[in-house]
Amino acid sequence: MPDAGDLPVLKAIALLGGCRGPVRVSTQSLSTTLGTSPQTISRRLKSLDSAHLITRNVDPSGQSVEVTKGGEEILRREHAEYCRIFSRTGGHFILKGAVISGLGEGRYYMSLDHYKNQFRINCGFEPYPGTLNLRLIQQSVPVRKKLDSLEWTTIPGFSDEHRTFGEARCLSCRIQGIPCALIVPGRTHYPEDIVELIAGVPLREELGLEDNDIIEVEIGYD
Amino acid sequence: MPDAGDLPVLKAIALLGGCRGPVRVSTQSLSTTLGTSPQTISRRLKSLDSAHLITRNVDPSGQSVEVTKGGEEILRREHAEYCRIFSRTGGHFILKGAVISGLGEGRYYMSLDHYKNQFRINCGFEPYPGTLNLRLIQQSVPVRKKLDSLEWTTIPGFSDEHRTFGEARCLSCRIQGIPCALIVPGRTHYPEDIVELIAGVPLREELGLEDNDIIEVEIGYD
DNA sequence: ATTACTAGTAGACGAGTAA
DNA sequence: TTTACTCGTCTACTAGTAA
Numbered sequence: 001m002p003d004a005g006d007l008p009v010l011k012a013i014a015l016l017g018g019c020r021g022p023v024r025v026s027t028q029s030l031s032t033t034l035g036t037s038p039q040t041i042s043r044r045l046k047s048l049d050s051a052h053l054i055t056r057n058v059d060p061s062g063q064s065v066e067v068t069k070g071g072e073e074i075l076r077r078e079h080a081e082y083c084r085i086f087s088r089t090g091g092h093f094i095l096k097g098a099v100i101s102g103l104g105e106g107r108y109y110m111s112l113d114h115y116k117n118q119f120r121i122n123c124g125f126e127p128y129p130g131t132l133n134l135r136l137i138q139q140s141v142p143v144r145k146k147l148d149s150l151e152w153t154t155i156p157g158f159s160d161e162h163r164t165f166g167e168a169r170c171l172s173c174r175i176q177g178i179p180c181a182l183i184v185p186g187r188t189h190y191p192e193d194i195v196e197l198i199a200g201v202p203l204r205e206e207l208g209l210e211d212n213d214i215i216e217v218e219i220g221y222d
Numbered sequence: 223m224p225d226a227g228d229l230p231v232l233k234a235i236a237l238l239g240g241c242r243g244p245v246r247v248s249t250q251s252l253s254t255t256l257g258t259s260p261q262t263i264s265r266r267l268k269s270l271d272s273a274h275l276i277t278r279n280v281d282p283s284g285q286s287v288e289v290t291k292g293g294e295e296i297l298r299r300e301h302a303e304y305c306r307i308f309s310r311t312g313g314h315f316i317l318k319g320a321v322i323s324g325l326g327e328g329r330y331y332m333s334l335d336h337y338k339n340q341f342r343i344n345c346g347f348e349p350y351p352g353t354l355n356l357r358l359i360q361q362s363v364p365v366r367k368k369l370d371s372l373e374w375t376t377i378p379g380f381s382d383e384h385r386t387f388g389e390a391r392c393l394s395c396r397i398q399g400i401p402c403a404l405i406v407p408g409r410t411h412y413p414e415d416i417v418e419l420i421a422g423v424p425l426r427e428e429l430g431l432e433d434n435d436i437i438e439v440e441i442g443y444d
Numbered sequence: 445a446t447t448a449c450t451a452g453t454a455g456a457c458g459a460g461t462a463a
Numbered sequence: 464t465t466t467a468c469t470c471g472t473c474t475a476c477t478a479g480t481a482a
Contacts, residue, residue, distance in 0.1 A: 004226075004227060004230065005226060005456080008226065011303065011304070011307070014307045015303060015306060015307060019307060026464090026465070026466090027465080027466065027467085028464095028465085036457085036458090037457070037458050037459085038458090038465095038466085038467095039457075039458055039459080039466095039467075039468095040456080040457065040458075042466060042467055042468095043456085043457090043467085045466095046467080058465095058466065058467095059465085059466095060463090060464090060465055060466080061464075061465060062464090062465060062466085063465090063466080075304065075307060075308075076308065078304060079301075079304035079305070079307070079308055081233060081237060082233070082297065082300060082301035082304055083301070084237060085233070085236045085237060085241060085297060085301070086297075086298065086301055225475095227475080248445090248446070248447090249446080249447065249448090250445095250446085258476085258477090259476075259477050259478085260446095260447085260448095260477095261447095261448080261449095261476080261477060261478080262475080262476065262477075264447060264448055264449095265448085265475085265476090267447095268448080280446090280447065280448095281446085281447095282445085282446055282447080282482090283445075283446060284445090284446060284447085285446085285447080446482100447481100447482085448480100448481090448482090449479100449480080449481075449482095450478105450479085450480080450481100451477105451478090451479085451480105452476105452477095452478090452479105453475105453476085453477090453478100454474105454475090454476075454477095455473105455474090455475080455476085456472105456473090456474075456475085456476105457471105457472085457473080457474080458470105458471100458472095458473105459469105459470090459471095459472105460468105460469090460470090461467100461468080461469085461470105462466105462467090462468075462469100463465100463466085463467090463468095
């Protein structure tokens with residue numbers, strides 16, 4: 001969660017191509033495009049840097065700045081919200097990937113009453129304790145990115161006496177007709193070719209899946 | 223030019239459907255979704271209201287809010303910038319519309335040296351003093367809206383001793399192969415089915431156009 | 445329950461300056 | 464030219480209160 005005023009600066013850097021590689025900027029140039037003072041830009045850049053949303057190389061003649069994965073994620077989410085406002089086009093997406101073994105963390109989280117209830121309310125099924133992890137085929141990675149534009153449900157986090165549990169986003173989908181949900185834990189930086197799924201039934205058993213089996217996930221949005 | 227902090231509030235209203243009709247909100251509900259205080263929301267709503275970006279009906283049980291054309295335009299521009307960051311897809315668009323008579327304002331502006339030079343630099347031709355106005359056919363109106371996502375060039379305004387002249391945006395296009403540019407004056411609220419074009423030659427003469435002739439404008443983006 | 449005022453405070457801004 | 468510090472000002476915030 002960057003400071004509200006940092007976002008325009010991040011966006012300006014991205015518009016200059018900062019998501020694709022380092023771009024040279026100066027506090028002055030950014031200040032004119034954003035209609036503020038160089039001092040403020042300097043402060044904002046420092047803030048973005050310490051929030052790990054950009055990386056930079058400062059030298060006496062200026063600085064070259066690059067947007068990090070985390071920064072791009074924030075921009076992508078912002079983009080998704082605007083898409084939701086204007087493009088109310090439905091869509092149908094297919095993700096294809098290979099079954100892989102997760103770390104078993106999903107099983108633990110899904111066993112917690114809080115998440116169980118939340119998913120029951122939001123997805124229409126009580127999650128089987130355990131998640132199915134897929135490594136997407138290369139062609140599905142851009143499709144996965146597009147999904148960020150759809151309307152994900154946010155599952156709030158909670159905390160007990162020992163620790164806090166983060167929020168997560170989920171999106172309904174189907175695998176061979178079985179209702180499932182893609183879930184993305186709150187703040188973790190997932191590899192972009194990995195997705196995690198939950199369902200009301202043990203998917204591996206139900207579909208007879210083994211590691212490396214290729215399956216399709218269907219996201220219908222209507 | 224709304225206050226920077228107003229934008230998230232405007233966006234939140236739009237996400238609730240405020241672009242399509244009035245939505246009921248409360249300062250409290252918005253404050254939780256935006257992570258701020260109800261007081262701030264109250265102030266922001268007032269600010270958006272007085273900037274004519276929203277209209278609202280306040281009653282003792284809450285308020286219903288709707289995003290105005292002007293508000294939508296700001297959001298659409300924001301959306302366009304994010305599109306420019308992420309979707310670097312080219313595209314090819316055709317606008318179809320009927321030739322109509324403008325107010326002759328375009329002729330005046332295009333006769334000013336400042337604009338002449340700017341357009342020469344940015345569009346590759348010195349604009350013939352006079353603009354061609356089109357009333358788009360209905361099917362072209364949504365296409366026109368999509369164009370906002372493309373990379374328009376901003377022509378800065380200027381001021382002489384008497385008055386100030388606003389900025390404008392332009393986008394290269396072609397009519398029957400002749401290089402032209404769509405131009406949109408800075409802050410005016412154009413009817414969404416009207417577009418204005420400039421070229422290096424007198425288009426009406428060159429193409430033998432009369433009022434109500436239907437022509438096609440080609441926007442190729444590469 | 446609302447909205448929106450007032451008041452006090454915290455923090456952001458930009459001018460000036462140094463490196 | 465840069466970046467980024469300090470510092471005084473002023474804006475924007477939230478708490479409290481009224482309607």
